[in-house]
Amino acid sequence: MLVPPYFAALSCRNGLEALERIEIYRKSNGSVLVHVEDLGDTVSIQFSYMLPDKPLPRFLIINQQLLLLDVLRTGTGLDIHPISVTTPYPYEDILHDIFACPIQIDADNQMLLAKADLERYFSPSHNMMWSYLESLFDQNYTFSPVAEDSMTAKLRRELKRSIPSGKGDLNTLAKRLDTSSRTLQRKLVAEGTSFNKELQEVQKAMFCSYLQLRLSTEDILYLLGYAESSSLLRAFKRWTGMTFKQYQTKLLTELNLSHQQNIS
Template identity: 25%
Template sequence: MTTPRLHVAIELIEAIGEYLDSIGLSAADFYQQQGFNPDDEAANGYVDFALFSTLFEAAAKFSGEAYIGLKVGENFLARHWGRLGYLIMAGENGIEGIQYIQQFATIVTNALNMKWTSDSETLSCEFSLQGGTCSRHVVDYFVSSSLSLSRATTSDETHYLSVRFQHDGGPRPHFYDQFLQSRCYFNQPCNQITVDLAGLQQVSAYRDPRLKIILEEHASQVLQSLAATDELVETVQRYIVENLPHGAPTLKQTCEFLQQNERSLQRALAKQGINFQEMVDDLRRRMALEYIRNDYNFLDIAMMLGYSEQSAFHRAFKRWTGMPPSKYRRSLNQDGGEKMPGEAPGQQ
């Protein structure tokens, strides 16, 4: 229950806007349409990963571009990955760049899980994105931006040996082969990129040993800051969960427990794109879904989640899912009751 909030660097959101501007559309209009202001989030440095996925879907509709993830990735600039992007470019070669990705990927997002395997000639990265189903365009972005970064540091001729996607490839799957210049496969068990090891050994065109040392120190500092924030988030979540049966803890009560002033806590949470009240609401939602799956009665659930009346829980649940808890439970039973917490009935 007390997992850290998944985040993504604000620069990745800005990259979507920069692409829209580059094709003659207005990023400002798009952001306004979505009720999002990058300037409000810039000081925090990070936004919710789910928002990143939602904005990608919205940008695809706004632009009419079915492969916007690939296109935004093609427009990649080192600053989109912050210190990690610059560090990879200043490094010795692609091998060292991958080592930096393994060490500092959290600087860009903590939603990415990677597994690396190699043989004498190739290196493969199997990757997944946490947080349930996310936009196809997010997966495409990470595949395309990684290729753009590799081409920027070595050669425009750089390409993947193969790419495997869990998604279906959208309306024109063959477009991937052409765009990525590699063999692409869809509806696969996992996302996977395979590259030639020899290509990774090419010296970076931007190799800078002195700058690399400085950037390594900065990246380590950012990583330590994120780790401290994650630990704080877990502590706050744990306190909320443990005290929900007595009523939802207030910001003031939580700060008293942490021996921290309210403004400092709000600022620390904001760095992760988290609002305290939204955190309480999200924890209640996830716990409610799990309790219903485990067949608790609604009155007990309401009390365990700190609602003074069962009717208040029913209203909250309908706001979360669009349906009363009784209907949600019936739909779970119809689907076999195998849905994961937070997954809408009828969806895989």
Template identity: 25%
Template sequence: MSVKIIIGYLRLLNRVLQQEHIDLSGVVAPELWQDFAACLENPDEQEFDVERYVVLLRAAQPYFTRPITLVLAEHANLQDLGLMGYLASTSLDLQQALQLLQRYYSLIFKQTNLEQLDVQQFSDYIQIVWNASYPDYREMYELNLALIFKIAESIAQDTLIPPQMIQFGYAPHTALYHFEKFYGCSIQVHAGQYAIRFPHQILKAKSIAADQQLNQVLSSQAQQSLNSISSVEIQQQQFKQKIQSYIEQGLLQQEEVLQRYVAKRLHCSERTLQRQLKAYQLNFQEILDQYRLEQSKLYLQQGKSFSEIAERLNYADQSAFGRAFKRWTGFTPKQFLKSL
């Protein structure tokens, strides 16, 4: 799965790197750094996905003594979250801000197929929960959790009561005590689910910049954005999943030209397939690379040899697989295994 993120996340990371005089251009793969720079320069024409963003976060981590996700959250402002940030700041109180966050959370990303955020209210506390199905995204989950906390802090007129509980869906790569100090409470790890719990009284915490008229205008814009992308994204995802299923079949059968095989399964010519992909703003090679990346990570975790993975994914040899893996992630397969 490839989930695109809004430009604010890239600007936030770039701002922190510049302030700390950190240059990652010689640390990550050149193509990755070039794409990062291109997206910052032309955000309307370029897109950046979560997976590559996480690679940059991991590359930056050795330069900090604390989790990079917490450093970013402390440097973040509401504008970094785009429309979602403005909606939160103009809300009457935290209760309204959290309701809007739940409704429009997917607008932080450029696709709607990430896990949905759920705001749950109980008699004496409120908690924000979302399932986390992708361990490769753990830094992104940690960052979003920290951003939710910082948003609540920044828009409340009075000092915010610390959370009662923080839950991580995956154990972080850095020590838990950093997060406990940041949130002011204990951290639990419960597989596959992130959560933050506040006492119920924070719901009435008033917003510094409350403006209901502007908030209604922004809410209307957010709903229009959500409506416009939902149907297109669903159709795009369905077509993409169909392509991936045929790619999987083609790889199992060791088909030499996968695009020709997929076109045949779709009962069309390769040219027609290309037109259909273009209509959905998709690229066959990108879909193939994404599938190979996800499968290669799975195979590596299962302990399969590099040569076996190369054969299963239809690479000429082990070296070709290694070069492709580093191009995708910025790490060699050996470095990836070591990070696990």
């Protein structure tokens, strides 16, 4: 099962980037907001309803705190613990064992984490959703073959992880490939391609894959790093020669035919 904010967070380089991605998702999807405050050596995380006059129920606070802690532990592979947890509600012993830190009762909710823990590297191998998604992305690729050690191949591999994390821009990718943006562009041109071409091909493959998984348009926008649906839909028409609705109809027809063949 693909949970967009969880997948995007685990595609990030560390917990600080993951928090940023989750915070962005919550602003446009769902009713629970995430508030992140950098306090120097520590980082404060609070949750609230989009309507500020409404208190969060106990279940939602616990759910959000545990989800965030699970992202950090999964991404790093380490048993990270908060410095402290504050909650308006009493927590059972099992929650005290999971958080393994002081839990205080107060009107507000807060989880306080060490910034050093949030800066720890997230290993791509810990993002279990990649085991399925990478093969799906590859099925939808229309790339020309290139040498494994070419700059184009390196860029394609980096784009697959960086786009969901919200870091798919030229300058960031060049830095991650240990080069300058100008040198990256020059090497790509020498190999018969360009950064924008490779970026759009990866986005196209991802778009088609997310549609096959029946994600909402809002979730696809988020995972591809688009701010407006109109920009994405124009790009999709350019990629496929079809409107979004035409492609959805085609995809549903193919899925139904495949299902009928499997039954027979």
